[in-house]
Amino acid sequence: MKLGIGRRGLRLAAPIAIGIVFLAAWEATVRLRGIPPYILPAPTAIAQSLWTDGPSLLGSLWVTLRITLAALAAAALFGGGIALLFARSRLLELSLFPYAVVLQVTPIVAIAPLVIIWVREPFLALLVCAWIVAFFPIVSNTTVGLNSADRNLLALFRLYGASPGQILLYLRMPTALPYFLAGLRISGGLALIGAVVAEFVAGTGGAETGLAFRILEAGYRLAIPRMFAALLLLSLTGIVIYLLLDWLSRQLLRHWHESAIAPEDE
Amino acid sequence: MTMSEPVVVLRGVTKRFASGLEALGGVDLAVARGEFLSLLGPSGCGKSTLLRIVAGLAEPTTGICDLRLAGAPSKSIAAGRIGFVFQDPTLMPWSTVARNVELPFRIAGRVRAAERDRVAASLSAVGLAGFEQAYPHQLSGGMRMRVSIARALVTEPDLLLLDEPFAALDEITRLALNDDLLLLWEAHRPTILFVTHSVFESVYLSTRIAVMRPRPGRIVADLPVRLPQPRDRGVRTSAAYAAMCETVSTALAAAMAQAPAP
Ligand SMILES: Nc1ncnc2c1ncn2[C@@H]1O[C@H](COP(=O)(O)OP(=O)(O)O)[C@@H](O)[C@H]1O
Numbered sequence: 174m175k176l177g178i179g180r181r182g183l184r185l186a187a188p189i190a191i192g193i194v195f196l197a198a199w200e201a202t203v204r205l206r207g208i209p210p211y212i213l214p215a216p217t218a219i220a221q222s223l224w225t226d227g228p229s230l231l232g233s234l235w236v237t238l239r240i241t242l243a244a245l246a247a248a249a250l251f252g253g254g255i256a257l258l259f260a261r262s263r264l265l266e267l268s269l270f271p272y273a274v275v276l277q278v279t280p281i282v283a284i285a286p287l288v289i290i291w292v293r294e295p296f297l298a299l300l301v302c303a304w305i306v307a308f309f310p311i312v313s314n315t316t317v318g319l320n321s322a323d324r325n326l327l328a329l330f331r332l333y334g335a336s337p338g339q340i341l342l343y344l345r346m347p348t349a350l351p352y353f354l355a356g357l358r359i360s361g362g363l364a365l366i367g368a369v370v371a372e373f374v375a376g377t378g379g380a381e382t383g384l385a386f387r388i389l390e391a392g393y394r395l396a397i398p399r400m401f402a403a404l405l406l407l408s409l410t411g412i413v414i415y416l417l418l419d420w421l422s423r424q425l426l427r428h429w430h431e432s433a434i435a436p437e438d439e
Numbered sequence: 440m441t442m443s444e445p446v447v448v449l450r451g452v453t454k455r456f457a458s459g460l461e462a463l464g465g466v467d468l469a470v471a472r473g474e475f476l477s478l479l480g481p482s483g484c485g486k487s488t489l490l491r492i493v494a495g496l497a498e499p500t501t502g503i504c505d506l507r508l509a510g511a512p513s514k515s516i517a518a519g520r521i522g523f524v525f526q527d528p529t530l531m532p533w534s535t536v537a538r539n540v541e542l543p544f545r546i547a548g549r550v551r552a553a554e555r556d557r558v559a560a561s562l563s564a565v566g567l568a569g570f571e572q573a574y575p576h577q578l579s580g581g582m583r584m585r586v587s588i589a590r591a592l593v594t595e596p597d598l599l600l601l602d603e604p605f606a607a608l609d610e611i612t613r614l615a616l617n618d619d620l621l622l623l624w625e626a627h628r629p630t631i632l633f634v635t636h637s638v639f640e641s642v643y644l645s646t647r648i649a650v651m652r653p654r655p656g657r658i659v660a661d662l663p664v665r666l667p668q669p670r671d672r673g674v675r676t677s678a679a680y681a682a683m684c685e686t687v688s689t690a691l692a693a694a695m696a697q698a699p700a701p
Pocket residue numbers: 456457458460462480481482483484485486487488489
């Protein structure tokens with residue numbers, strides 16, 4: 174490509190340029206039309222709120238983040254584990270998978286009040302809600318991956334007298350790894366959404382308040398710039414989680430999977 | 440060649456799939472120790488099915504398949520006594536070349552210095568010394584096929600089954616691998632069952648050719664190949680080679696004429 178900055182540069186520069194144009198237009202519209210900050214705050218007002226409320230918002234972010242990461246870890250562990258059980262027993266897969274689907278398609282906002290009643294400990298209740306949202310992509314992806322082993326490789330393993338455990342360990346699990354990681358990347362975002370939704374439902378939920386509750390609170394008080402600041406932090410967190418999982422996936426697959434092998438001509 | 444003790448004996452082997460398709464309709468075949476037998480026939484005539492039955496990967500519907508491998512219990516699959524090479528290299532993309540070739544040992548639960556030496560020897564026998572730590576995606580199609588052959592050879596099998604191993608390769612690579620396979624066969628003399636749909640390849644490589652017809656799959660001609668051994672590229676231009684190709688082509692055409700139109 175003969176663009177001077179190259180593809181990598183363009184990948185960064187293009188969205189940043191769009192962002193700057195968008196922010197400038199936003200600021201200009203708010204100022205020229207005199208829109209009050211409780212309807213739509215200007216980007217500079219949001220930045221200012223981010224600066225003054227930053228420390229306390231970051232504290233709340235840490236609460237939400239802890240729930241998110243714990244839910245994601247639990248989803249990876251149990252999601253992967255359930256998929257492995259499914260791989261060992263077709264009967265188990267056939268009998269349990271539909272219930273995983275039921276759990277997935279039932280909106281979390283509808284289940285969250287029940288979970289909060291049943292699980293008394295607030296942190297645990299939110300964790301369960303986030304986990305319910307996050308675990309399905311991992312279970313379903315990993316199950317597909319475990320069943321995607323190459324037929325001829327399977328025949329070869331049988332020819333050499335491999336046990337079911339060896340086939341799982343040496344063939345089906347490596348085959349499933351890219352599927353599992355793709356599920357994990359989806360689940361990262363979902364765990365955050367699950368944590369936020371559950372917090373919205375739960376309200377304050379004990380001594381510590383997460384970012385979702387701060388958004389609600391800012392809304393009640395018409396502190397809209399702070400609401401935007403909290404939203405911004407949530408989005409940034411989601412992006413960082415995605416980028417980290419994407420990086421992890423590339424590291425683990427870089428030697429062999431098409432999705433992660435570096436293109437030769439760069 | 441006189442018929443020494445057979446390694447593979449098939450008697451009245453038929454295969455009918457659940458779909459009702461009759462893939463094999465009564466195959467009798469005896470393969471002698473050290474023989475290089477080609478199964479030649481159009482695609483869909485049941486060559487792969489036959490090979491899978493010999494490997495123990497599929498059961499015949501009727502008839503028997505008897506393997507007499509040295510030091511192997513008669514009935515069960517003789518792990519490590521059979522090597523199998525598919526049309527695709529069938530490598531584990533997440534493993535290095537060495538780890539791929541080492542697979543039979545890893546499954547058997549012993550990978551020690553002696554086994555690592557065998558892996559290295561097997562790789563250098565197919566001309567891939569120095570590529571131990573490469574990943575399959577870093578290799579050309581021909582090199583991947585060599586890895587696949589090295590893996591099949593690493594246990595020094597008595598019986599080597601190859602299912603159109605070179606069909607997906609370009610002509611130049613294919614000829615080179617033909618010669619390499621002949622060298623490996625001459626060095627260790629495993630019994631080889633080689634599936635192909637190329638007349639020229641089967642004549643160049645084999646000591647005997649079984650011609651098959653489709654629907655249902657059957658062996659309709661059994662032709663010894665009496666060309667000088669060891670073979671080299673000079674054979675390909677000899678009159679005897681041309682005459683044998685002619686004979687085999689005629690047998691194949693006759694087989695096709697008997698079969699119902701595809
Ligand atoms: N698992 C299977 N189920 C049903 N039909 C099959 C199966 N495997 C192969 N066949 C059919 O059996 C016939 C012989 O197949 P195959 O042995 O692969 O032939 P070849 O290797 O000579 O091309 C073909 O018509 C094929 O479609």
